[in-house]
Amino acid sequence: MFKKSLLAATVSVIGCLNAQADSFSERVDSTFQYIIDDDEPGCSVGVIESGEWIFQAAYGLASLELQVPMTTQNVHNLASVSKQFTAMAVHLLADEGKIDLNEDIRTYLPALMDYGEPVTINAMLGHVSGMANYSDYEYWVSQPGGESLMLTTAVGDPLSLDSKYYLSISDLYAYLQDVPLRYSPNEQFHYSNITYFLFSMLVEEVTGQNLAEYAHQKIFQPLGMSDTVFLDSPYPVIENRVTGYDKVRGRYVRLEIDQHEVGDSNLYTSIEDMLTWDRHFYDPQLGSDPESLIEDFNQPNSSIRDNESLYANGQFVTDRYEQPVYSHDGWHAGSKTYYERYPESEFSIVILCNDASRDPTAFARFISQYYFDPEL
Secondary structure (H helix, E strand, O other): OOOHHHHHHHHHHHHHHOOOOOOHHHHHHHHHHHHOOOOOEOEEEEEEEOOEEEEEEEEOEEEOOOOEEOOOOOEEEOHHHHHHHHHHHHHHHHHOOOOOOOOEHHHOOOOOOOOOOOOEHHHHHOOOOOOOOHHHHHHHHHOOOHHHHOOEOOOOOEOOHHHHHHOOHHHHHHHHOOOOOOOOOOOOOOOOHHHHHHHHHHHHHHHOOOHHHHHHHHHHHHHOOOOOEEOOOOOOOOOOEOOEEEEEOOEEEEEOOOOOOOOOOOEEEOHHHHHHHHHHOOOOOOOOOHHHHHHHHOOOOOOOOEOOEEEOOOOEEEEEOOEEEEEEEEEEOOEEEEEEEEOOOOEEEEEEEOEOOOOHHHHHHHHHHHHHOOOO
């Protein structure tokens, strides 16, 4: 993991090595050249100002086995950065009159257990629904009656829900229908991948299309995001897709796709398509009233904070450099990703890495520092 102390040391070293390289692009490029070796998994990096690239580059390898260099055309799993695209699909359903964001999710997914109190779609979008996360598995199976939710292997050993790649999407959905709330709704922030997976079931229930089909028709195709797709099958061929890796005991190991449910993760895209996505926040094109839809989309779902941040439809919202910043990171199957927007400055950073040992959030910190505090 790229620690803050190492980040500070790296920036200091780069400052010494490149005392004459005082342009923004030179500073960013020099830093990544220092951090990522040519023979390691790497990152696609893009920096946007007013809807245009002011920096775009790629470092390291897209495939260690094939020794293929990373490019800005490579396609990455966005991991949890996928959530804002799922949230946009949910808002489009509301725009079409198919759902009400303030309605109980069981109105549309009646197969879910009776939670004893309403759980609204809006609360789910903002992670204040009280729904559990996959990582809460040991908690809920330990509750009274929870033994019925215990997963076991073929030889009877406990199986964590993090091993959900053994389940089909339909089986995972059937299983999650009986998972109780972790907390009462609208009382505290509790990050839940389960809620965003359930949105994929919501789309399917009210449209007859799966999330991949609906998002392609309503989001990616209208915006011209030709590299972008929700992966809801374990065996797809995606052109220019990178291989995911992690570092174990000092050596890189390949990480295969370990699940194929969508909503919470598994959106594949390139930084080229992320430029298109970023532009739509300033020149919205989706929905019956695009300006109103994007304004609603950027509003926090509640006033409940996660530390210092609010949450707005797949985006953490906080302040940095005396202005709002919308951001989200992702980590899944050898992908580490980060995307942040400073709307007042129309400035954004996209970092997509195929190495789970990287920290693109920390990388974005020095990029934003170079941009907003160039004297440091």
